[in-house]
Amino acid sequence: MSLASESTARQGFRAADLALVGSGAAFLVVCSLVAVPIGPSGAPITLQTFAVLMLGAVLGSRKGALAVLLYLAVGFAGLPVFAEGTGGPATFAKVTLGYLLAFPVGAWLTGFVVERLGARAGSRAGARRPALRRTVGLGAVVLLGSVLGTVVIYAVGVPVLAARLGMSLAEGLAINMAFLPVDLLKIALVTMVAPAVHRAFPDLLNRPAAMG
Amino acid sequence: MIELHAAGVSVPGTSGDTGRVLLDPVSCTLAERRIAVIGANGSGKSTLARMVNGLRPATTGRVVTCGLDVARHGAAVRSRVGFVFTDPDAQLVMPTALEDVALSLRRTVQDRAERDDRARLVLARIGLAEHAGTPVHALSGGQKQLLALAGVLATGPEVLVCDEPTTLLDLRWRRVVDGLLEEVDAQLLLVTHDLDAARRADRVLLVDEGRVVADGDPVATVERYVDMMALR
Amino acid sequence: MIELHAAGVSVPGTSGDTGRVLLDPVSCTLAERRIAVIGANGSGKSTLARMVNGLRPATTGRVVTCGLDVARHGAAVRSRVGFVFTDPDAQLVMPTALEDVALSLRRTVQDRAERDDRARLVLARIGLAEHAGTPVHALSGGQKQLLALAGVLATGPEVLVCDEPTTLLDLRWRRVVDGLLEEVDAQLLLVTHDLDAARRADRVLLVDEGRVVADGDPVATVERYVDMMALR
Amino acid sequence: MSPGPSLLGLYRPGSTVVHRAPLRLRMAVLGLFGVGVVVLRGPGPAIVAVLLAVLTAAVARLPLAATLRGLRPVLLTAAVVLAYQTWQRGWPVGVEVSGDLVALVVAGTVVTATTPTDVLLDGLSRAVRPLHRFGVPPEGFALAVALMLRTVPAIGDLFTEVRDAARARGLERSPRAQLVPFAVRAVGRSRAVGEALAARGIGD
Numbered sequence: 001m002s003l004a005s006e007s008t009a010r011q012g013f014r015a016a017d018l019a020l021v022g023s024g025a026a027f028l029v030v031c032s033l034v035a036v037p038i039g040p041s042g043a044p045i046t047l048q049t050f051a052v053l054m055l056g057a058v059l060g061s062r063k064g065a066l067a068v069l070l071y072l073a074v075g076f077a078g079l080p081v082f083a084e085g086t087g088g089p090a091t092f093a094k095v096t097l098g099y100l101l102a103f104p105v106g107a108w109l110t111g112f113v114v115e116r117l118g119a120r121a122g123s124r125a126g127a128r129r130p131a132l133r134r135t136v137g138l139g140a141v142v143l144l145g146s147v148l149g150t151v152v153i154y155a156v157g158v159p160v161l162a163a164r165l166g167m168s169l170a171e172g173l174a175i176n177m178a179f180l181p182v183d184l185l186k187i188a189l190v191t192m193v194a195p196a197v198h199r200a201f202p203d204l205l206n207r208p209a210a211m212g
Numbered sequence: 213m214i215e216l217h218a219a220g221v222s223v224p225g226t227s228g229d230t231g232r233v234l235l236d237p238v239s240c241t242l243a244e245r246r247i248a249v250i251g252a253n254g255s256g257k258s259t260l261a262r263m264v265n266g267l268r269p270a271t272t273g274r275v276v277t278c279g280l281d282v283a284r285h286g287a288a289v290r291s292r293v294g295f296v297f298t299d300p301d302a303q304l305v306m307p308t309a310l311e312d313v314a315l316s317l318r319r320t321v322q323d324r325a326e327r328d329d330r331a332r333l334v335l336a337r338i339g340l341a342e343h344a345g346t347p348v349h350a351l352s353g354g355q356k357q358l359l360a361l362a363g364v365l366a367t368g369p370e371v372l373v374c375d376e377p378t379t380l381l382d383l384r385w386r387r388v389v390d391g392l393l394e395e396v397d398a399q400l401l402l403v404t405h406d407l408d409a410a411r412r413a414d415r416v417l418l419v420d421e422g423r424v425v426a427d428g429d430p431v432a433t434v435e436r437y438v439d440m441m442a443l444r
Numbered sequence: 445m446i447e448l449h450a451a452g453v454s455v456p457g458t459s460g461d462t463g464r465v466l467l468d469p470v471s472c473t474l475a476e477r478r479i480a481v482i483g484a485n486g487s488g489k490s491t492l493a494r495m496v497n498g499l500r501p502a503t504t505g506r507v508v509t510c511g512l513d514v515a516r517h518g519a520a521v522r523s524r525v526g527f528v529f530t531d532p533d534a535q536l537v538m539p540t541a542l543e544d545v546a547l548s549l550r551r552t553v554q555d556r557a558e559r560d561d562r563a564r565l566v567l568a569r570i571g572l573a574e575h576a577g578t579p580v581h582a583l584s585g586g587q588k589q590l591l592a593l594a595g596v597l598a599t600g601p602e603v604l605v606c607d608e609p610t611t612l613l614d615l616r617w618r619r620v621v622d623g624l625l626e627e628v629d630a631q632l633l634l635v636t637h638d639l640d641a642a643r644r645a646d647r648v649l650l651v652d653e654g655r656v657v658a659d660g661d662p663v664a665t666v667e668r669y670v671d672m673m674a675l676r
Numbered sequence: 677m678s679p680g681p682s683l684l685g686l687y688r689p690g691s692t693v694v695h696r697a698p699l700r701l702r703m704a705v706l707g708l709f710g711v712g713v714v715v716l717r718g719p720g721p722a723i724v725a726v727l728l729a730v731l732t733a734a735v736a737r738l739p740l741a742a743t744l745r746g747l748r749p750v751l752l753t754a755a756v757v758l759a760y761q762t763w764q765r766g767w768p769v770g771v772e773v774s775g776d777l778v779a780l781v782v783a784g785t786v787v788t789a790t791t792p793t794d795v796l797l798d799g800l801s802r803a804v805r806p807l808h809r810f811g812v813p814p815e816g817f818a819l820a821v822a823l824m825l826r827t828v829p830a831i832g833d834l835f836t837e838v839r840d841a842a843r844a845r846g847l848e849r850s851p852r853a854q855l856v857p858f859a860v861r862a863v864g865r866s867r868a869v870g871e872a873l874a875a876r877g878i879g880d
């Protein structure tokens with residue numbers, strides 16, 4: 001294929017990336033609307049991490065992180081897209097600031113793991129394997145990626161939470177424990193859904209990097 | 213003006229299978245004002261239509277639209293070729309009707325206020341003036357398709373490709389959209405299952421199983437299609 | 445058998461506005477084998493169809509389908525009523541064609557290998573045998589619609605509600621689907637803009653602005669609809 | 677799900693001194709205030725900070741009821757933290773921590789409420805323009821924001837549709853039968869949007 005036609009294709013991808021990133025951010029917004037306050041620590045249970053991990057696992061590291069950054073940008077700019085209808089510069093004062101700032105990193109890491117290990121699980125070793133086995137392989141990779149993504153979100157979120165509440169790290173961790181069951185459930189859902197999406201769109205991650 | 217020089221599309225085989233030809237190489241020069249493309253489901257009509265503006269790049273041969281090689285000048289071609297999809301929902305990308313039309317005008321009209329005024333005019337022309345500020349999401353299917361068409365026409369395209377633009381609409385909206393397409397001041401390539409609309413074209417291409425199997429006089433080609441389908 | 449007892453649907457007003465009636469209460473017993481529902485866009489056809497299996501619960505009155513009160517036994521009703529949506533994308537649940545059909549068979553066929561074989565048969569009957577492993581989104585619009593229908597028929601429903609199931613189909617597949625619907629061993633409630641199909645039904649309901657304005661003889665009711673639309 | 681007023685932003689129009697101050701100044705003061713609150717320890721500064729923040733809010737004429745409603749979760753948190761810390765570490769710590777929390781949020785709310793969202797977004801748009809060099813298309817940010825706003829209600833619709841379809845097939849409560857098609861369709865829709873953008877010559 002000629003160079004020229006490749007450049008056409010790449011320009012097509014720019015618009016495609018833009019659409020995926022914009023829609024991804026919208027998905028995260030919708031998932032933020034679902035918030036259940038638990039205890040008054042100021043950090044509710046939300047579907048945000050589900051969205052963040054999904055974006056990484058489905059869109060890959062770069063687009064996944066960009067979608068989350070877009071979400072943060074409109075949130076800090078004043079649209080009430082964060083948990084419990086908050087937004088704007090006031091967000092910098094939220095006790096959950098650490099979680100929020102870690103979201104793009106979590107999406108990136110999840111996507112990175114899926115990209116690096118998923119290609120192998122999904123195609124090379126699995127080329128001759130039945131679809132189901134291939135999915136199981138990719139499922140394991142998505143599981144690993146989303147566990148790591150969650151750990152990163154905790155790693156930043158918990159210390160900031162503790163600091164904001166004037167507590168020790170141990171106390172912060174204790175508060176965070178309340179999220180663990182739900183967050184594990186979210187990881188399980190991502191593990192179930194993301195591989196199916198890749199089966200439906202086998203070229204989602206294999207596409208050459210665009211916009212660059 | 214659309215020129216196809218042995219242009220075809222195939223998808224490479226993934227692990228295991230050998231790939232597929234979606235559209236056999238076809239050569240022709242489409243210069244008529246209204247051209248219809250008909251054919252069975254899955255025959256390759258949409259593939260052909262998308263090849264014209266490079267949305268689906270030809271994998272063999274060459275496509276020249278408005279005098280430009282699509283493979284080399286994709287962006288320039290797309291700025292001269294309007295494309296209307298079957299489902300208007302995905303095609304409307306801005307939150308409100310006015311913004312969506314204004315987005316199309318961005319290239320040609322620099323000044324923001326003037327752009328909004330022009331967009332308002334366009335909306336008025338298609339009878340959606342009062343919906344300027346309406347969220348796109350709240351419009352009906354027919355209104356969305358009109359708006360999609362308006363957004364495309366606002367750019368003054370030389371060629372307009374429509375992939376079954378009225379399939380999802382009811383009688384009334386179908387008439388409205390058909391009427392608008394009738395008047396349009398651009399070369400029209402219309403993919404359609406509506407055989408009456410096809411008969412009104414100047415030239416009809418019949419696609420079957422990835423091949424252009426007939427090309428020419430509307431009435432005769434449509435008849436051939438009907439006969440062909442009756443035999444299956 | 446579908447019984448409507450003064451069943452209607454309205455949406456409550458949000459802060460400010462007063463709400464809307466989407467479907468005025470209607471009473472009738474639909475026992476004919478083939479019933480068509482026609483009417484303009486936004487008239488309330490889909491609302492009526494969805495009420496039958498409780499997807500859109502009646503807000504007044506009662507709906508009894510297959511002898512079961514829909515409000516009380518929604519899940520049981522839905523397992524006996526097949527529903528085909530206009531937009532096949534909405535209804536195709538699994539990533540590939542074969543998996544989607546197999547999902548429908550899960551209730552009736554326990555063994556996995558047998559299920560896959562049966563699903564392959566279903567695909568063959570609608571001409572999609574070679575697309576068993578194709579990602580659903582890569583199928584053409586018409587192919588998707590066929591697949592959606594096949595998935596529903598595979599469950600062996602007692603009542604089949606189809607909300608404009610042939611909009612994306614070409615002549616031949618429209619005939620195939622019409623044939624499938626003709627043969628199907630279930631009561632059929634068909635929402636359609638295809639007036640020929642409506643004329644072939646045993647009974648036609650005409651919906652306009654949220655009201656069932658005519659109900660009875662197919663040819664007469666269709667004619668009334670055509671006259672009504674011509675005046676607008 | 678409707679786009680609803682909830683996405684209209686938290687801006688409260690007005691023409692007070694605070695509203696008229698340049699955005700940069702407001703942001704700078706907010707930043708300094710934040711640093712001050714964190715650096716100055718003890719209950720005294722915390723109380724002063726709260727008073728300062730509330731005073732600014734009053735000068736900016738923020739509507740009391742609406743503002744309190746928005747602050748309710750934070751105030752609740754502050755109250756619990758006050759109680760917990762007083763019990764664990766004594767009242768000075770309790771007052772300091774909860775006071776800092778409230779002061780920062782109120783100050784932030786003042787800036788949020790006095791700055792129209794589109795001004796902030798325009799500012800951001802300009803700020804990311806130099807990223808052009810790294811392949812982020814000019815105007816890409818503004819477009820992505822618009823696309824996001826357009827997609828929020830569409831996602832709600834998509835979810836309803838998918839849930840209905842799953843229920844119509846008798847899959848009443850299967851998360852798999854609801855989430856998988858939802859995700860697949862969301863990606864499919866994004867692709868269609870991407871194609872439409874390309875066809876309209878946007879992003880080229």
Ligand SMILES: Nc1ncnc2c1ncn2[C@@H]1O[C@H](COP(=O)(O)OP(=O)(O)OP(=O)(O)O)[C@@H](O)[C@H]1O
Nearest residue numbers: 223234253254255256257258259582583584585586
């Ligand atoms: N990426 C792909 N991989 C494999 N097959 C594909 C791919 N994209 C399209 N096809 C197949 O190519 C054929 C032509 O598709 P196309 O969309 O052009 O049909 P169409 O004539 O527009 O049909 P319809 O009237 O149903 O819209 C179909 O059989 C479709 O399944």
Ligand SMILES: Nc1ncnc2c1ncn2[C@@H]1O[C@H](COP(=O)(O)OP(=O)(O)OP(=O)(O)O)[C@@H](O)[C@H]1O
Nearest residue numbers: 382455464466483484485486487488489490491492
């Ligand atoms: N949740 C809702 N709130 C308010 N209005 C609604 C809601 N759902 C549907 N409607 C309105 O109810 C009316 C009837 O809708 P319905 O989908 O039943 O029409 P239809 O006859 O099926 O139209 P079409 O031919 O376009 O499919 C429409 O005007 C629609 O806009």
Ligand SMILES: O=C(O)CCCC[C@@H]1SC[C@@H]2NC(=O)N[C@@H]21
Nearest residue numbers: 043044045046082083096099179
């Ligand atoms: O204020 C925000 O918008 C962010 C809220 C963060 C909530 C965190 S994310 C990890 C953990 N899991 C949850 O369900 N909630 C918390």
Ligand SMILES: [Mg+2]
Nearest residue numbers: 257258584585
């Ligand atoms: Mg097509």
Ligand SMILES: [Mg+2]
Nearest residue numbers: 489490491607
């Ligand atoms: Mg309908």
